[in-house]
Amino acid sequence: MCCRTDLNPMSEGRCLSLHWATCEQIWNSDYLRSVRSQMLAGEKIPDCSQCYSTEADGGTSLRQIMNTQAEQLWRVSGEEGILDKATAIVREGGKAPPPSALHLWLGNLCNLKCRMCSPMFSSQIAADPIQAQWFGDRIRAEILLPVYLDEVKYTGLGELTRRGEKLTRPVKRGKVTISLPANGAAIDLIEISGWKNCHQPCYLSVMAGKRAIARQLLSDGQWQIAIELAPTEEAISSLELSLHFLHLLQPQSLLSNYQGEQICSWGLQPCIDIDNLRIVSQKKSDKGQEREILSRIPENTQWSSNEKLVFEEILAHPESLNLLLFAGGEPLIHPMFPAILKKLIDTDHAGHISLYISTNGTVYNRRLSEMLKQFLSVELAFSVEGIGQLQEYIRYPSRWERIARNIPHSAPSTVT
């Protein structure tokens, strides 16, 4: 899906992300399969409402622009029958072939801090303590329970069961541990809820490593606890989180069922279960680089900094590509940008790939120009709102003189 969609594509209750799923898993996820089926059936996709609304207002939507571009590309590359092939694959429920166009948003590395931009797109703004605050912090959340996540280690919980509408997991012997990988963002909030079946008083103590972070008497029936962590507290994400359920009466009054779950002497169901454990982060690291709470990418970096991910997953099928779109940040200063171009040139794929590059125009050089000439076609879109001092005010600290020099130098690329 593209940058205009309203919602983040979800799968298994999580936003589809390279931080936990492979490119192939995302490309053939239930979400994208259902989008393809709906599109081929001529149904409207709720997440594409911005484009439908532009069209209803008499405008030309990004959806229409991209459809026209795709038709042109298929014609140029002699692949006019591709839509029929795709239709047959979707109808048969098969896996989609590798993508023919990729929009690579290389992350927020940028040399400018434009007035209207945000930390998400500009590393300069993310590192600016004042301008970064204009936009607030980005909230990230992960639901660790009741459904297990692959990246997390759990002990002390029973099988996933259903209580009414909710999925839950029973607490087996009064102690649950949840170990998160050690490279996540700092956690600000932990929310836990569940159900208590017995009438024995029971405390829940929550520990982060050896540090007690909360203690609460659980109410009978539905219980919940929200733990706000002080900004100065050490990041929880690298630690083991343990939940201790302490019954105040004699342990003899508790029995175990055949699954090893604690049950009350007068009941047949497990004493306690957990139906939700959610952790929330809204802090940034000291360097302004946003970190995910859980990430399969080594060092928890942006995907575009990881060569293995870029070349072995995202660009694993260069033979299928006919269009690459680059945006940032400023893609022309990103180290991965020339690395991608070089790889496509060295492997003889540049000749069948068109490029569309969105740039702020502050950077252009002969070496880049030589590389771009190897591609089927190149379109450079310069983000410029004014000339002279107006441009310099909006796109601080750019210099108009330099941009004005770079634009004609970029010819013979198509300039928009």
Ligand code: SF4
């Ligand atoms: S050049 Fe683009 S990415 Fe960089 S600060 Fe300006 S608008 Fe944001």
